[in-house]
Amino acid sequence: MARDNRTAKGNFLENAWYPIAWDADLGSELLGRTIITKPIVLFRDDEGVIHALGGRCPHRFAPLARGKRVEQGIECPYHGLIFGSDGRCAVNPHDDIVPKTGVPVYPVYLRYGLIWIWTGDNDRADASLIPDFPFLEDPTFEYTCGTIYGAGHYELYSDNILDLSHAAYLHTGLNASAFLIGQRKFEQDGNRIWTRIFHPNDYASDVTSIICDVVDKKQDHWVDVRWDPPAAMTVTGLVADPGQPKDVAIQSPSLHIFTPESDEATFYFWAAAWPRRNDPVFADQVRAGFIHAFENEDKPMIKAQYELMGGDTFWDLQPVLLRGDAGGVKARRTLARLIAHEREQDNSPAS
Numbered sequence: 001m002a003r004d005n006r007t008a009k010g011n012f013l014e015n016a017w018y019p020i021a022w023d024a025d026l027g028s029e030l031l032g033r034t035i036i037t038k039p040i041v042l043f044r045d046d047e048g049v050i051h052a053l054g055g056r057c058p059h060r061f062a063p064l065a066r067g068k069r070v071e072q073g074i075e076c077p078y079h080g081l082i083f084g085s086d087g088r089c090a091v092n093p094h095d096d097i098v099p100k101t102g103v104p105v106y107p108v109y110l111r112y113g114l115i116w117i118w119t120g121d122n123d124r125a126d127a128s129l130i131p132d133f134p135f136l137e138d139p140t141f142e143y144t145c146g147t148i149y150g151a152g153h154y155e156l157y158s159d160n161i162l163d164l165s166h167a168a169y170l171h172t173g174l175n176a177s178a179f180l181i182g183q184r185k186f187e188q189d190g191n192r193i194w195t196r197i198f199h200p201n202d203y204a205s206d207v208t209s210i211i212c213d214v215v216d217k218k219q220d221h222w223v224d225v226r227w228d229p230p231a232a233m234t235v236t237g238l239v240a241d242p243g244q245p246k247d248v249a250i251q252s253p254s255l256h257i258f259t260p261e262s263d264e265a266t267f268y269f270w271a272a273a274w275p276r277r278n279d280p281v282f283a284d285q286v287r288a289g290f291i292h293a294f295e296n297e298d299k300p301m302i303k304a305q306y307e308l309m310g311g312d313t314f315w316d317l318q319p320v321l322l323r324g325d326a327g328g329v330k331a332r333r334t335l336a337r338l339i340a341h342e343r344e345q346d347n348s349p350a351s
């Protein structure tokens with residue numbers, strides 16, 4: 001039976017920007033990644049311009065990412081066809097070029113240090129649709145960032161961020177009970193969803209206290225989680241002396257974006273920012289703490305969840321819904337609606 005509020009397996013939003021790599025992770029070598037099951041090869045041309053092409057050679061389906069950069073483009077590692085940055089076969093060392101031989105070309109855009117790729121209709125690629133992460137361009141902040149690769153469906157990763165109450169149980173070393181006992185509100189503004197937590201006059205979680213330099217001080221503590229489809233989030237922790245307004249609070253914003261490789265695995269692009277200190281040791285501590293929590297606590301839990309789902313979809317398993325799930329459920333429903341709408345457009349006679 002078709003339901004309008006789930007994303008079935010193999011359903012991805014195609015007309016969307018997905019981070020595929022941090023700019024710093026693309027050197028002079030080819031980089032191959034699969035995004036929403038589409039194999040892609042990334043490279044820089046001689047001017048440093050980034051290109052994204054379909055990563056599967058149309059001859060015998062070899063991975064172009066294992067090939068090499070040559071003057072005309074990318075040379076397939078199997079039988080030597082060369083594809084230019086326009087996707088067309090530029091050289092066939094065996095014979096004349098077979099007409100129409102080529103690979104897809106994907107629009108790319110560099111923003112916030114991330115390489116974003118548009119996986120849908122090229123004509124609809126509009127860079128203004130990339131959500132804003134202003135703290136990554138604000139000199140009053142500094143940040144650390146990285147990429148984690150994990151098993152499991154990307155919506156389970158979004159759930160993880162949209163319901164931070166899990167920190168009280170899964171990240172027991174963080175003393176993050178404010179996420180569980182604070183007042184929680186859920187808002188929707190178009191396709192954007194907010195989960196907001198407010199916990200007054202108490203000790204903030206250890207991470208927020210350390211990053212905002214308010215250890216052992218009772219604070220009013222806010223956490224704003226923002227979700228944009230398909231799976232781009234910010235988490236902003238804010239602290240202020242009790243009774244002070246939110247707009248004077250010290251902020252610790254972070255980026256969490258989940259790019260599906262497939263239904264079964266996800267790239268997690270993250271960045272954590274704090275008011276500038278110019279202290280590399282502090283930066284290393286934040287980085288190590290973030291990676292520890294995610295690699296050793298969240299990621300194994302999401303993998304185990306996904307395995308126990310046994311290939312069923314989320315809604316088929318009739319999950320129990322708790323108070324903190326409202327943000328995740330709104331996100332799932334919004335994404336399912338957008339995907340269904342995209343499919344309808346694809347199937348309409350006019351398209």
Ligand code: FES
Pocket residue numbers: 057058059060061062076077078079080081
């Ligand atoms: S598989 Fe690429 S040239 Fe044969």
Ligand SMILES: [Fe+2]
Pocket residue numbers: 160166167170171293298
């Ligand atoms: Fe977590």
